[in-house]
Amino acid sequence: MVGYLYDELFTKHDTGAHIENKDRVISIDESLRGMGLFKLRPQKATIEELEEIHDPRYLEWVKDAYSKGYRHILNEDTVLSPDSYEVALYAAGSGKSAIDAVKAGMIKRAFLNIRPPGHHAERNTGQGFCIFNNIALAARYAQKSGFEKVLIIDFDVHHGNGTQDIFYDDDTVCFFSTHEKENYPYFTGAQEEIGVGKGKGYNINRPYGNYCEDEELLNLYEDLPTWFDPDILLISAGYDLMADESISTARISFDGLRSLVRKILDFASDRPAIFFLEGGYNIESLSKSVYITVEEMLEYGL
Numbered sequence: 419m420v421g422y423l424y425d426e427l428f429t430k431h432d433t434g435a436h437i438e439n440k441d442r443v444i445s446i447d448e449s450l451r452g453m454g455l456f457k458l459r460p461q462k463a464t465i466e467e468l469e470e471i472h473d474p475r476y477l478e479w480v481k482d483a484y485s486k487g488y489r490h491i492l493n494e495d496t497v498l499s500p501d502s503y504e505v506a507l508y509a510a511g512s513g514k515s516a517i518d519a520v521k522a523g524m525i526k527r528a529f530l531n532i533r534p535p536g537h538h539a540e541r542n543t544g545q546g547f548c549i550f551n552n553i554a555l556a557a558r559y560a561q562k563s564g565f566e567k568v569l570i571i572d573f574d575v576h577h578g579n580g581t582q583d584i585f586y587d588d589d590t591v592c593f594f595s596t597h598e599k600e601n602y603p604y605f606t607g608a609q610e611e612i613g614v615g616k617g618k619g620y621n622i623n624r625p626y627g628n629y630c631e632d633e634e635l636l637n638l639y640e641d642l643p644t645w646f647d648p649d650i651l652l653i654s655a656g657y658d659l660m661a662d663e664s665i666s667t668a669r670i671s672f673d674g675l676r677s678l679v680r681k682i683l684d685f686a687s688d689r690p691a692i693f694f695l696e697g698g699y700n701i702e703s704l705s706k707s708v709y710i711t712v713e714e715m716l717e718y719g720l
């Protein structure tokens with residue numbers, strides 16, 4: 419069985435005409451209907467869990483930010499609406515639902531159709547459409563659930579600067595990211611950024627140039643860290659690298675995406691692999707891409 423998490427509550431983070439809006443998750447949900455997925459129930463992240471990945475001062479600020487009159491975090495990229503904080507707690511807690519189901523022996527694969535996304539949220543602040551770092555919270559929860567070594571793979575076209583920031587000195591969470599060099603957040607994601615202290619060697623960036631095509635991207639995945647031998651894989655699944663997206667110059671085809679997902683699942687083998695929705699803003703391309711991702715997971719039959 420493949421787990422799937424979605425709830426109407428994720429539409430309540432109201433960003434108006436922003437490209438990161440509720441139509442994204444609604445269209446994905448429609449495209450996955452009838453696939454026979456194992457439904458996961460949403461649950462909230464607790465403050466204690468959030469404090470493991472974010473600065474308590476940021477958590478304190480963001481809790482009351484809307485009622486104090488703030489409508490954005492940092493700049494207009496990241497919108498706050500009346501229910502954003504509450505919805506963000508559910509997005510951050512979504513990985514827990516998948517990990518609990520893995521622990522219970524119900525599933526080995528899951529897709530989390532959630533928003534706001536998370537991979538740009540650093541320890542001290544949300545940014546880049548992200549409020550909390552959903553995948554980082556899941557990594558810590560996985561460790562408490564007995565999956566000690568966590569591999570995070572991030573194929574969103576943008577660098578997962580937030581995830582890198584949170585685990586930069588950590589040798590129990592290995593971060594592998596492919597992303598477009600000349601794109602947001604601009605100042606992170608170089609190949610030379612390999613981690614510090616105990617975490618040295620556990621941060622792997624593989625940036626690519628403009629107009630990246632299938633073969634170039636897939637070749638970068640030859641560098642997945644077989645030496646790390648993770649207990650669980652968490653994937654920041656951002657679909658803004660697809661050819662029909664205007665937010666980057668990458669030109670990944672649907673066949674290329676299928677090969678990428680297969681490569682990741684091959685690498686996972688019989689270990690759990692949980693996909694978290696990050697970017698992807700062309701609604702048609704996004705829903706088709708997620709459909710392909712889930713189709714590949716079902717193909718595996720784990």
Ligand SMILES: [Zn+2]
Pocket residue numbers: 574575576656658696697698
């Ligand atoms: Zn992105």
